[in-house]
Amino acid sequence: MDKATFKKNQPVVYRTLSRALKQARIAHAYMFAGPKSAETKETALLFVQSLFCPHPDEDGFACMTCPSCRRYAARESIDVEWVELDRIKKKDILALQQKFSVTAMEKGGKRVYVLDGFDKATPDASNALLKFLEEPGDNLFGILLVENPGNTLTTIQSRCQLIQFRPGAARYVKEGLLAITSEENAKMLASAGYSLEDAKTWLEQEAFETIHEGAREFLENIHSVVAVYHMQKEVFPAKGPNTTKEWVRLWLLWLLYYIKRADIAPLDFEQKIGVTAILIETLDVLNRPVDLALCLDKVYARVRKVVRK
Numbered sequence: 001m002d003k004a005t006f007k008k009n010q011p012v013v014y015r016t017l018s019r020a021l022k023q024a025r026i027a028h029a030y031m032f033a034g035p036k037s038a039e040t041k042e043t044a045l046l047f048v049q050s051l052f053c054p055h056p057d058e059d060g061f062a063c064m065t066c067p068s069c070r071r072y073a074a075r076e077s078i079d080v081e082w083v084e085l086d087r088i089k090k091k092d093i094l095a096l097q098q099k100f101s102v103t104a105m106e107k108g109g110k111r112v113y114v115l116d117g118f119d120k121a122t123p124d125a126s127n128a129l130l131k132f133l134e135e136p137g138d139n140l141f142g143i144l145l146v147e148n149p150g151n152t153l154t155t156i157q158s159r160c161q162l163i164q165f166r167p168g169a170a171r172y173v174k175e176g177l178l179a180i181t182s183e184e185n186a187k188m189l190a191s192a193g194y195s196l197e198d199a200k201t202w203l204e205q206e207a208f209e210t211i212h213e214g215a216r217e218f219l220e221n222i223h224s225v226v227a228v229y230h231m232q233k234e235v236f237p238a239k240g241p242n243t244t245k246e247w248v249r250l251w252l253l254w255l256l257y258y259i260k261r262a263d264i265a266p267l268d269f270e271q272k273i274g275v276t277a278i279l280i281e282t283l284d285v286l287n288r289p290v291d292l293a294l295c296l297d298k299v300y301a302r303v304r305k306v307v308r309k
């Protein structure tokens with residue numbers, strides 16, 4: 001992460017964390033809330049590094065280059081636990097507590113846990129974490145990364161300091177992408193709210209164009225069953241390499257991007273409204289555990305019903 005970019009894109013987050021670090025007044029738990037992107041995670045790493053770095057900058061942030069910073073970046077420390085799972089369960093929280101109770105005996109330094117995607121954790125996991133938050137150990141700090149704080153227990157929210165990230169500045173993302181890709185790709189990725197880093201990662205992958213073309217062809221052939229065959233055979237075959245939540249999400253975002261264009265989506269006003277509603281609903285479904293093949297089949301069937309009316 002580039003600290004100058006961070007400061008420019010997220011001035012409020014930057015100032016809040018800087019103040020905490022400089023005054024050494026660290027909350028026992030933070031909730032970093034922002035769109036699903038690398039940004040909250042990279043900020044969590046910078047914050048973790050900053051808690052340990054012996055050479056902080058004038059704003060209290062880590063130097064990012066010393067051996068300590070490099071060790072945390074490589075996740076090579078027992079003081080910090082990263083939990084990065086599709087869905088955090090009770091056993092994961094208990095394992096975390098167990099680990100910290102062991103390391104606590106070994107040394108008295110700071111310890112940190114980062115729970116990525118905690119808004120999708122099971123209710124049991126939330127209750128287990130709540131107990132943890134109610135009795136914060138000395139020098140134990142937590143960072144919860146969430147897309148939607150509203151999906152967590154209010155009792156958890158009230159025990160965390162909320163750090164709200166603003167959506168990626170779309171113009172900045174678009175400008176950053178124009179040098180490496182088409183204007184259309186840059187526009188779509190920026191308007192979909194991806195961070196510059198995430199967008200670049202997408203573009204590097206071959207599947208990106210497959211998904212892009214897949215979305216275009218789907219809309220062009222939307223009145224024919226050919227659209228569905230093409231999707232099932234070429235784009236998202238069952239167990240195919242592209243059949244992942246993230247690529248399906250990108251496909252849906254491309255459809256939303258194109259649906260306003262009459263030359264690509266031959267639909268009347270009502271059909272556009274109907275299909276748009278299905279796409280937005282499906283984006284939300286993808287935030288939960290879901291059978292992708294089934295989810296896609298539902299989308300195809302529901303879209304066909306709308307366009308045949």
Ligand SMILES: [Zn+2]
Pocket residue numbers: 053054055062063064065066067068069
């Ligand atoms: Zn450092």
